[in-house]
Amino acid sequence: MSVRAQLTLAILISGRxxxxxxxxxxxxxxxxxxxxxxxxxxxxDAGGLTSARELGLETLTVAREPGGDRAxxxxxxxxxxxxxxxxxxxxxxFMRILSAPFVDHYLGRMLNIHPSILPAHRGLxxxxxxxxxxxxxxxxxxxxxxxxxxxxxxxxxxxxxVQPGDTEATLSARVQATEFIIYPRVLGWFAQGRLSWQxxxxxxxxxxxxxxxxxxxxxxxx
Ligand code: NHR
Ligand code: GAR
Numbered sequence: 001m002s003v004r005a006q007l008t009l010a011i012l013i014s015g016r017x018x019x020x021x022x023x024x025x026x027x028x029x030x031x032x033x034x035x036x037x038x039x040x041x042x043x044x045d046a047g048g049l050t051s052a053r054e055l056g057l058e059t060l061t062v063a064r065e066p067g068g069d070r071a072x073x074x075x076x077x078x079x080x081x082x083x084x085x086x087x088x089x090x091x092x093x094f095m096r097i098l099s100a101p102f103v104d105h106y107l108g109r110m111l112n113i114h115p116s117i118l119p120a121h122r123g124l125x126x127x128x129x130x131x132x133x134x135x136x137x138x139x140x141x142x143x144x145x146x147x148x149x150x151x152x153x154x155x156x157x158x159x160x161x162v163q164p165g166d167t168e169a170t171l172s173a174r175v176q177a178t179e180f181i182i183y184p185r186v187l188g189w190f191a192q193g194r195l196s197w198q199x200x201x202x203x204x205x206x207x208x209x210x211x212x213x214x215x216x217x218x219x220x221x222x
Pocket of ligand 2: 015017094
């Protein structure tokens with residue numbers, strides 16, 4: 001058995017940070033062979049900062065001042081990240097669009113969880129859009145971050161039925177419960193070396209990943 005060094009993971013959040021907590025717990029449980037080196041929020045009032053501190057994680061706020069420019073914000077963000085030398089960066093409910101130079105600096109080692117079955121419903125308000133379109137299924141996707149918003153190679157997605165009577169609140173809660181399963185799983189693969197980035201694409205188990213992996217959640221899980 002080959003022995004791999006434990007990776008350092010940085011997590012970027014903007015809100016509640018429930019995905020960050022799921023990832024940190026998976027690290028603590030040994031399901032992801034990584035340690036959370038830093039949790040960064042782009043706003044001081046992100047609830048996830050409190051949860052991260054309660055878990056004993058190092059936290060930092062890199063705020064973007066109203067009217068402040070994106071480039072200066074990203075320079076501060078990159079300086080904070082690079083000081084910890086993270087092997088992998090997880091966007092977890094991070095709500096700021098990142099410019100191409102920033103993304104390219106971390107290409108192949110930055111992942112995001114997006115609440116839709118990509119390529120459907122890139123961008124915001126996905127739960128509302130799925131309900132309005134009366135779609136039968138919804139889910140979440142873990143993808144590598146590229147300059148194209150929500151457009152990078154998808155590694156793993158969850159898929160679950162929309163239930164009659166679902167509201168944005170009930171649907172998003174069920175989708176999020178699947179996020180807490182699929183995001184740690186993908187980070188675990190990355191830390192094991194099963195998932196990697198080569199020649200501008202995602203590789204899984206030694207082969208280019210030419211279509212996303214799919215996990216069906218047919219029965220209600222909460
Ligand atoms: N950046 C790049 N270059 N590529 C991706 O794939 C990214 C990204 C930054 C964030 C997360 C994403 C999501 O999962 C993400 C993926 C924010 C917005 C947005 O419109 C869209 C998508 C995502 C995150 N943000 C507004 C903005 O102007 C502000 C919204 C707000 O602050 O309330 O940054 O869906
Ligand atoms: C998650 O459901 C994530 O998929 C979504 O926001 C939630 C964050 O929750 N991400 C986006 O909408 C990105 N635009 P959390 O802060 O509790 O992890």
